[in-house]
Amino acid sequence: MSAPLRIGNASGFYGDRLGAVREMLADGPLDVLTGDYLAELTMLILGRDRLADPGRGYAATFLRQMEDSLALAAERGVRIVSNAGGLNPAGLAAALRRLAERRGLPVRVAYVTGDELLHRAEALGFPGAVTANAYLGGWGIAEALRRGAEVVVTGRVTDASLVAGPAAAHFGWARDDFDALAGATAAGHVLECGTQATGGNYAFFTELLAAGHDLTSPGFPLAEVDADGSAVITKHPGTGGAVTVGTVTAQLLYEITGPRYAGPDVTARFDTVRLEAAGPDRVRLSGARGEPPPPAVKVGVNRLAGFRNEVTFVLTGLDIEAKAALVRAQAEAALGAARPRRLEWRLARTDRASARTEQEHSALLRVVAADPDAERVGRAFSSALVELALASYPGCHLTAPPGRGSPYGVFSAAHVDRAEVRQEVVLPGGERLAVPADGPVLALAEVPDEAAPAPPGEPGPVRPAPLGAVLGARSGDKGGDATLGVWARDDPGWAWLDRTLTADRLRELLPETAGLPVRRYRLPKLRALSFVLEGLLGEGVAATSRFDPQAKGVAEWLRAQTVDVPVELLEPG
Structure with missing residues (x-):
């Protein structure tokens, strides 16, 4: 050895x-x-x-x-x-x-x-x-x-x-x-x-x-x-x-x-x-x-897709939804014919009632503009929103001064035949060696989810608890898709995970995925499930306007969801 x-x-x-x-x-x-x-x-x-x-x-x-x-x-x-x-x-x-x-x-x-x-x-x-x-x-x-x-x-x-x-x-x-x-x-x-x-x-x-x-x-x-x-x-x-x-x-x-x-x-x-x-x-x-x-090799392709800019309004106190609706209507009217091709609004209800600080009693309204024309997301866009400062909802202000905008790209994955890729090594003395792409190949086969979940066992007592009390998870990005791995730490937990967390149940727990294709795969030896949330990130990390552009927090969002968990998993023995 x-x-x-x-x-x-x-x-x-x-x-x-x-x-x-x-x-x-x-x-x-x-x-x-x-x-x-x-x-x-x-x-x-x-x-x-x-x-x-x-x-x-x-x-x-x-x-x-x-x-x-x-x-x-x-x-x-x-x-x-x-x-x-x-x-x-x-x-x-x-x-x-x-x-x-x-x-x-x-x-x-x-x-x-x-x-x-x-x-x-x-x-x-x-x-x-x-x-x-x-x-x-x-x-x-x-x-x-x-x-x-x-x-x-x-x-x-x-x-x-x-x-x-x-x-x-x-x-x-x-x-x-x-x-x-x-x-x-x-x-x-x-x-x-x-x-x-x-x-x-x-x-x-x-x-x-x-x-x-x-x-x-x-x-x-x-x-x-x-x-x-x-x-x-x-x-x-x-x-x-x-x-x-x-x-x-x-x-x-x-x-x-x-x-x-x-x-x-x-x-x-x-x-x-x-x-x-x-x-x-x-x-x-x-x-x-x-x-x-x-037989095909993956190729990562980046293209410049246009220009983008963003502004975040702070909404404090009462009537949050009405304040958001007002400033949105004002902004859309002010932009008029100069409206960027893509204008996305997202209201994050970070406020809570009877908060002890102003920040904790405030919500954030984020608007992201994107357009092939830099002018449409530059000063024209910023000025139209800044001009609302004294004419909009009470307490109107921004988290930061608007910027000029910046270029953004779109990532896509493609595939080419192995023969199209000519790998070489350049040695310390300058000699170049071709690395042939020989050897056997095999078309990639899909491993489908065993769609029928494990049969339910005898029902036992359950208690509302966060999924994360018993399950681990980690998430990330693959182009415009998000990936999500969920695992249990023992065999009873795996049996419950396998029969409980179907693709449909995942969509219920994560409403942002409700209209998306979700692929589910089983890895029993790791006591784990792997999910692909297709299209959650739109055109990818550089282009998406999502709050979490690389889907890093999706796993913790899932673990925070409250479900009925078997008491035996929460209280082993």
Whole structure:
């Protein structure tokens, strides 16, 4: 048995904790340190950066982190693998080489490219794209590491590939070692969002605090990956946070769209994954089964859709609904023919009766304007609303001065045949190696919900309680859809969850989803359900006017809903 490969993570998004790279290198042993910097919105941000300056387009914070920690990584023999290259991995690799030369560090830097499809966007059916990037797999990373690279930066690869690629290189996996690849992919999915695996954003965080865990600065996670693809998820000793079956379950369910987790290298069956405690802050992830990847590769496309602006009115005291109706009618009349193409009003009843402060007795009326013409959402829009200040409801004022408006984008996912994507590795000496997209493929099959819920057991006493008293949940975004994972912590809870939370019941509990298609999937080995709320976010995070544009709080909204819960679940034993 070969020793496990210790792969850590130091970034879950562009803007994550700047000191995490040094912390992960200094706080304990590692073989590989990864960093995930890319998301759908991030690609749009980098695309706009590149429009302003063709030399930009990568995550600048990663370069700052390397200025601080590249010498330490070289000293400790830790290889660095990151997708911080964004839209310009060649530019980031060149900057890293210059940094290494200035510091006198003989560090071998390689980069992976081929995800960029913008130059062929029209031909591939993506007109008007600002960014168009295929989601590459881990074989380019693996080839770079096999050829001796000590730092590998990539463009758009799947998040889990940052772990699967190094594991494949280290253990010598073949392209059809699907079970091993699936296990590493599952481990990579746990690591990709950093401290979300160690107690961050965790539904039962109060229990961690009660147990004495320090959540002020959770440590970043690492995976001890074995030759068969199984892994132990853990963190460096003495760091904050906690690694439990619950925290790992929460992250496994994050932003997935069903049991089949499809990537360019493997389709990992998350309904086969098992989790079990393996000691303090140690959770074993095993049993993952893999299938060949689908014949098409996902492409993330961002387009500039127009310009937007927003204003929030504060409504205090009595007659909230009437005040909202008045200012809305006034604004619509004032805008007249200059009305933006899209004008959305949302009233948030944040007020409460007999409040002790003015703020607690106030509601917020938010209006979002969007239009292809910047003038329609700029000063003309702002001035029309400001002019109402002395002519509208009593107490009229805004949360902030209106702005000029700003451009916004729309994200969409497309697919192209694997043959259209030409992945390459550029080695430290400049040699370019093609990474063939060979190997078996398999059309992605839908795993339907077992529509008939589990038969009800003998009815027992129930008590009104929030769902969150017994169930955990985590939510996020996938383009214009929201994803929602819900799990139980024991078998009786799972049986109740499975038969109770149908798609129809979810729509009742979350009225915003009432008119939307809702897909429901079962993951019994995780005691979990996965839901996809289609269209909840409209055209995606950059375009939606929803209060929670990335659906981060949908899970907690669900957990706050009161239902009749079996007393035996609330009072075990």
